[in-house]
Amino acid sequence: MKKFKTVESIAALIDRKNIDTDAIIPKQYLKAVTREGFGDNLFDDWRYLEPGNLGDDHSLRKKNPDFFLYNPKYNGARILIAGDNFGCGSSREHAVWALMDYGFDVVISTSFADIFYNNCFKNGLLPIVLKKKEIQELINIVNTNKYLIKINLVDQTLLCNNLKIKFEIDARRKEVLIEGIDDISETLKLSKKIKDYENKKALKTPWMFNG
């Protein structure tokens, strides 16, 4: 996983609550067996006026000119600001893959659904939880001027013009992103403990290991 330090970029804004993972990446693209190439289908139903399928040439599909990411002022945005409860619904990690493949490194919202939030950290996407008031202040600034937002994960700060926000993130998750830690190797270091646990449980509740 790539290491996350700082991001400096304009932000794209979508003022909608409860954006679910079905909307982020519709089901027909879940038939892929790889982790790449989902960017063209991020928010697919909102983005194109015609239906699409895995394997189509999406550049030939009719685009929805009103789709927020087609607004030229959001060109090159690596930060997404969205409404409450972002990423609810299906557990599909493809939602995170699609956001990253499109070019996003950060998503900002007042809240995220649990599974989506978790999936972010397995892939190097930074979800930032801010208070409603803070997001409003941020939006006021980026709406009036094309200011860049600078996010420093090490200091846990977000800077935009003269606004400075310190955001919360738990230490472990921060470390995972900054160091690009592979959880599996970390866990495997505890193999002996896992085996001991299994041996103990095999005596206490042997039926748990039937199968």
Place this chain on the structure above:
Amino acid sequence: MKKTLYDKLWDEHHIHSFDNGYSLIYIDKHLIHEVTSPQAFEGLKQAGRNIWSKKSIMAVPDHNVPTKMREDGIKDPISKIQVDALNKNCQINDLLKFDLEDIRQGIVHVVGPEQGILLPGMTVVCGDSHTSTHGALAALAFGIGTSEVEHVLATQCLLQKKSLNMQINILGKMPEYFYSKDLALLIISKIGTAGGTGFAIEYTGDAIRNLSMEARMTLCNMTIEAGATTGLIAVDEKTISYVENKPFAPKGEEFLKAKEYWSNLVTDSGANFDKIVDVDITQSSPMITWGTSPEMAVAVDDKLPDLEDEKFFSRKEDLLNAFSYMGLKEKQNVNSIELDKIFIGSCTNSRIEDLRIVAKIVKNKKIAKNIKSAIIVPGSGLVKERAEKEGLDKIFKKSGFEWRSPGCSMCLGMNDDKLNEYERCASTSNRNFEGRQGRLSRTHLVSPATAAAAAIHGHFVDVREII
């Protein structure tokens, strides 16, 4: 110390605490389907890692499979690649899998409990958010993403932070024709789709004790739609007799020992919940979602929201969006909503009890002329077989329903079963998100009884009035 059921399950599976607040939790059962697993197997292979415990895994294809003309196999080449990948990954690794031809095949969350592969007290994961279903068996069950699927394959463990405890206490008795699906929708409409985020929910109250195991599964299944990844119901006599004699469940001496262990899987009296929500159901009516989020639900005898109503002010934008997507108007009567299609199935409502309820309502009646198609998709081959033994399939077909083979079907439209643009469906599934059942499709979530009644009348009706 007094513990909640969740605390007990957590403590039993806790292996190691890190000083950053995370814990390493042991996973007993790992369910796998074709959509969220291929990248995990691939990742494992690339890293040259082995599967930690092959015995812990049960695999079944369900999302992509056709529900009619099974004999012809999977026609969509892209779906086929995914199901073939699952087959290959299971073959190479010698994993338990129920093939399309196997009578035990079905929706992963129906098959697991049916086989007794999932037992009370287990930790259960699946790359699928509706894994919450299995909390009905007092198992700590939750959905995970593909990277975590890989983590469990490689280590049999997950890194987790403990959730908070929430109790949803049901007051009163379940009114007639008010089912656990209605109860789930009522709860979600009260606490919202993010109401349970960060919590493990335990459902309590006499009404819960009186629910059958299948009805409990429906309720726990929908827990994720309230934002909680886990929904739990304590063990009682029903739990134990449900598990007894299931193919993979312990037998004889071992069963007795297990039974003793299971009996302790209840919240100690006086244990602390971080949040308690009381829901009184005494006066409740069947529920129908009208919008694009499961929380946008009203009682069948109610009207759609009035945007002038103060309580909707802060959500006006969302509601307007939903009205426009769904092609509905504020203050409309629920009964005036006409339907195009009916879908009875999904891991929420495709078990034998659900089908019996439908049969009772549609027997000797015909589906309305405006209904273009009405399909019934049993949750597994065994549910299908049982229904046919009881003659339910004949009742369905006589009424004009199609009787299909098991799979996720129109719950998410990843297979041939989809809605066309702007088609409106009464669906017993769990999600009414935009596009869930097909691009620009319009989904109303309801109980099997309400879906059946709607099929006969061509629009929503209060099932209590037509019986």
